[in-house]
Amino acid sequence: MGTAGGEGAIGLIEVEGVAGIIAGADAALKAATVSLVGWDSIGGFTTVFFAGSVSDVQAALRAGEAAARQLVERVVAAAITRPDPVCWRYATRAPQPDLVEPEGALGLLEARGYAIQLEACDAMVKAAAVRLIDVLTVHNRVVCALITGDVGAVQEAIAVGRQAMAGYEHFLCSCIIPQPVPGLVRGFCRAPAAAQG
Amino acid sequence: MDTQTAFGIVETRGMAALMAATDAMLKAAPVSVCGRHGVGSGWVTVVVAGAVAAAETAVRAGQDALAGHGQLIRAHVIARPEQATMDRMPHAALVPAQGELRGALGVLETQGVAPLTVGADAMVKAAHVKLVGWAFIGGALCQACVAGDVAAVQTAVLAGSDAAAGVGTVHDQLVLAQPDSGLAALLPPAVVAGPLVAPALGILETTGYVATVAGVDAMLKAAEVEISRLSIGSGGRSVAFVRGALDAVTAAIRAAADRVPATGKVDAAHVLSRPDSQTLACFAAPVAPAAPKEGESAAMGLVETRSTVALVKAMDAMLKAAPVRYEGSYKVGYFLTASAIRGSVGAVRTALDVGAAEAARYGEVVAVHLIPRPYPEMERRLSHG
Numbered sequence: 001m002g003t004a005g006g007e008g009a010i011g012l013i014e015v016e017g018v019a020g021i022i023a024g025a026d027a028a029l030k031a032a033t034v035s036l037v038g039w040d041s042i043g044g045f046t047t048v049f050f051a052g053s054v055s056d057v058q059a060a061l062r063a064g065e066a067a068a069r070q071l072v073e074r075v076v077a078a079a080i081t082r083p084d085p086v087c088w089r090y091a092t093r094a095p096q097p098d099l100v101e102p103e104g105a106l107g108l109l110e111a112r113g114y115a116i117q118l119e120a121c122d123a124m125v126k127a128a129a130v131r132l133i134d135v136l137t138v139h140n141r142v143v144c145a146l147i148t149g150d151v152g153a154v155q156e157a158i159a160v161g162r163q164a165m166a167g168y169e170h171f172l173c174s175c176i177i178p179q180p181v182p183g184l185v186r187g188f189c190r191a192p193a194a195a196q197g
Numbered sequence: 198m199d200t201q202t203a204f205g206i207v208e209t210r211g212m213a214a215l216m217a218a219t220d221a222m223l224k225a226a227p228v229s230v231c232g233r234h235g236v237g238s239g240w241v242t243v244v245v246a247g248a249v250a251a252a253e254t255a256v257r258a259g260q261d262a263l264a265g266h267g268q269l270i271r272a273h274v275i276a277r278p279e280q281a282t283m284d285r286m287p288h289a290a291l292v293p294a295q296g297e298l299r300g301a302l303g304v305l306e307t308q309g310v311a312p313l314t315v316g317a318d319a320m321v322k323a324a325h326v327k328l329v330g331w332a333f334i335g336g337a338l339c340q341a342c343v344a345g346d347v348a349a350v351q352t353a354v355l356a357g358s359d360a361a362a363g364v365g366t367v368h369d370q371l372v373l374a375q376p377d378s379g380l381a382a383l384l385p386p387a388v389v390a391g392p393l394v395a396p397a398l399g400i401l402e403t404t405g406y407v408a409t410v411a412g413v414d415a416m417l418k419a420a421e422v423e424i425s426r427l428s429i430g431s432g433g434r435s436v437a438f439v440r441g442a443l444d445a446v447t448a449a450i451r452a453a454a455d456r457v458p459a460t461g462k463v464d465a466a467h468v469l470s471r472p473d474s475q476t477l478a479c480f481a482a483p484v485a486p487a488a489p490k491e492g493e494s495a496a497m498g499l500v501e502t503r504s505t506v507a508l509v510k511a512m513d514a515m516l517k518a519a520p521v522r523y524e525g526s527y528k529v530g531y532f533l534t535a536s537a538i539r540g541s542v543g544a545v546r547t548a549l550d551v552g553a554a555e556a557a558r559y560g561e562v563v564a565v566h567l568i569p570r571p572y573p574e575m576e577r578r579l580s581h582g
Contacts, residue, residue, distance in 0.1 A: 012505070012506045012509060012510075013506075014504055014505055014506040042503075042528050042530075042532055042533070043237065043528065044237070045503075045505065045532050046505075047505035047506055047509075076504060076507075078506050078510055078559055080509065080513045083513055084512070084517060086512060086516055087509055087513045087516075090509060090512065091509070112236075112240075113236065113242075113270055113271060114236045114240070114242040115207070115271040115272070115273055116208075116271055117286075118204070118242075118275065118286060118288075119273055119275060122278050122279055122283070125279045126279055131282075132282045132285050132286075135285070135286050135287055137236050137287060138237075139237035139238075139335070139530065140532075141238045141240050142236070142237075143236050
């Protein structure tokens with residue numbers, strides 16, 4: 001995770017739900033030399049933390065905020081320069097070592113409620129050659145499914161997932177990241193149930 | 198799982214509704230519970246597995262059973278679910294058979310812990326029933342379950358519902374004369390503490406963590422009461438239980454109700470006289486105090502916001518502004534998150550001023566509170582159970 005406590009800067013992006021910060025983190029990590037430090041949820045709002053030099057964090061924040069805004073209305077972004085060690089500890093969440101970083105595209109489908117997500121996930125994996133990576137629950141009913149496969153398959157699957165949610169009043173957003181930045185999935189997801197024993 | 202070729206899924210708002218639906222599903226067709234999942238705000242889902250026709254029958258029966266509850270979010274059957282995918286979904290992570298079901302089951306579900314505690318106490322006093330346990334469901338909803346013979350459970354739930362309504366909002370109630378044994382998967386965790394005795398129990402429930410801490414400090418200073426536990430709930434609620442003589446508990450709760458409005462909303466400040474030993478064991482079993490910490494008599498500063506960005510910015514600003522020590526962060530749901538710092542009164546005051554100003558630039562600041570001389574050992578007694 002590079003930078004030691006007290007040096008450099010931490011960038012924070014906060015949105016409602018989790019799809020927005022995954023897309024935001026991807027854009028931020030691509031825009032400048034920053035590393036993903038961790039993420040946190042406080043009952044519906046989630047925040048991603050990334051670190052780097054002050055100028056890199058500023059550039060990453062702008063890109064990340066813009067990407068998040070494509071998916072959600074309310075985005076709060078901030079940088080902390082030379083953060084206190086306490087902030088580092090608060091921000092840091094170890095990535096899942098057992099999780100194999102998927103090589104293909106990443107698809108995100110977010111809605112309120114769990115039953116609808118079960119239906120949509122089942123429909124998605126049946127419709128195209130995609131694999132479910134994880135389902136993230138961040139409270140306030142928000143549930144986000146992450147799938148992977150080649151770009152075409154993910155596009156097809158997300159279309160099918162959205163179709164399964166057509167008419168469902170609590171649909172929130174969907175997003176396709178054709179080439180997710182390495183480490184993105186490991187930073188957000190748990191190891192698959194099988195690997196957890 | 199080879200012979201189980203379909204999933205029946207029912208999602209409701211509220212656990213009593215889900216229990217009613219699940220019991221009907223299990224009785225209507227040969228299906229078994231294969232998972233449950235809560236996603237906050239009181240939305241809970243049960244997943245049952247069985248043959249396609251059985252799952253369809255079960256889901257229909259579950260929906261019918263909800264008629265009196267009216268809390269259905271979604272009901273659905275997935276034929277031939279993709280098993281590898283479904284095993285990875287959160288509902289499959291654990292299906293604890295959390296207890297044994299004997300006799301009838303009564304469920305009381307309220308908005309907030311204070312009405313639930315009062316209701317549960319009325320239930321065990323009204324009839325010969327066993328308090329099985331209680332749990333947060335999400336969005337400030339919580340439930341308590343009792344077991345016993347049918348007549349006793351019916352009497353208990355009626356009495357509990359009446360008593361709870363006097364303190365707060367009753368969300369739902371349910372009596373199942375002969376619950377299916379599979380329903381054990383939805384029961385709250387069993388009570389582990391043995392019977393306890395106290396002349397009175399004080400219950401302070403607030404929206405926000407800071408308000409409860411401020412209230413606890415006021416209570417401990419106002420009268421000779423002992424703090425049992427502080428529970429961080431869901432839907433923004435935190436709740437503190439204190440025990441002592443009736444006079445002392447009454448004085449403490451009055452002091453807390455006076456103190457809290459400056460820092461947050463009081464949802465309930467209630468004195469329960471002569472609580473049943475089951476009620477005490479279930480809700481207010483004391484948590485063993487932690488080991489003494491250095492500087493535990495130092496002033497305490499608390500900031501609560503509705504944004505992680507605002508809170509972390511405040512933390513950074515506070516720690517840089519004055520010689521204060523970071524103590525911890527606390528999330529109570531409903532977008533609320535708080536941090537505590539310690540130091541000299543002057544340092545904490547300076548830090549809070551700077552931190553609150555910084556936080557306000559990024560999000561809503563809900564509470565800023567300084568306790569110059571926290572009750573000795575308060576920190577150790579704030580056992581977050």
